[in-house]
Amino acid sequence: MNTMKKSVDLLILHASELITLQGFSEKPAIGEEMKKLQIIKDGAVAIENGRIVDVGKSSEMTEKYTAEEIILAKNKVVLPSFIDSHTHLIFAGSREEELTLKLEGVGYLEILKRGGGILKTVRETRKASIDDLVKEGKIRLDTMLKHGVTTVEAKSGYGLNVEDEIKMLEAYKKLDEQHVVDVIPTLLAAHAIPEEYKDDPDSYVNIIIEEIIPKVAERKLAKFNDVFVEKNVFTIEQGRRILLAGKEYGLIPKIHADEIHCLGGAELAAEVGAISADHLARASDNGIKMLAEKGVIGVLLPTAPMVLMDYTFPDARKMIKTGVPIAIASDFNPNCWVENLQVPMFMATYFLKMTPAEVITAVTINAAHAIGLAHEIGSISVGKKADIVILDIPTHYWLNYKFGVNLVNIVIKNGRIVVEEGKIKE
Ligand code: NIG
């Protein structure tokens, strides 16, 4: 009877599969757990005040609730909206000319050595104002949202001095305030050696440790502190110093590890207690074992080996077997302009041999762990934010089987429908 029913803000009913991913909010899913989506067939979700208040079978939920707004998700898959746990979201300019260079056989690190790559983007970003950066960022976030992403981690790293690193992080703060997508900021002052310090990299490391980290921490502009450990970029020793210094100030370590050369980045991530080790295309067996032992999330970025054109992909199967919790992210940056997380998602299946179920886990609950937010997002659980995506596929087995088009039907952020029929709702 209607009068007995509780009225909520929004009800989603009759999902062919309601993928809840419950049970991994405390600890990320590892090994076989990555396939446990905890599916409710003909599932329903009740949403009130931006939060999930109940989850169950449609038959039971329609007995308990009514709502002003009801979404009928027949023949559709309902799951936690996607989390992009590794992006370089804002920067000025572009680098399309480098694609031609790469096709001619000039490597990514060689381009960087010549003052291109990250250093080109640094020159352009230093010239940009906060408002320029926010404006560009909004356009990118809109596209990401349309493709199902409601939370992004976003790194600095194109300032490479006190003022411009802070400028980038201030831009992220504004962006987070002004856009419905949540932006989680990471300090990446250690992204490259700035041109003015190319003969004295240790002096720049000292600036990061003595000036940038304390200022960023004092203004609470970043949650994480990341380092690009790579040949001719930062050494393991420099990386260790920077990550430990950040820890002293409450910044949680992350690391660009073993992307182009195996330098022991995975081992360093485990040693310093990083929340994630990212890339890992060339991680050693020992590094992988250490990540598993310490529960460090392996954030894998399948677009990176493609845009580097070296096609050495991380060994996701070995990592999953060893017990490393895996997340998949876009690595959106000026060398990898991908605003659609569904691209790395399908690549994870075809190049990393991850099943659709594992990929879903890797962009929801495990991605939430990679940015320290698994208590708030990443699963359809009572009390969590109602950040939900509805995909226009009948079962999750269609994910990555059908690819190259946007699978998103509806995106819900904080309990509100924000994308419908491919368009952002004002
Ligand atoms: O994660 N590898 C280092 N950083 C980025 C690329 C940034 C850039 O080329 O601008 C990455 O791939």
Ligand code: FE
């Ligand atoms: Fe990156």
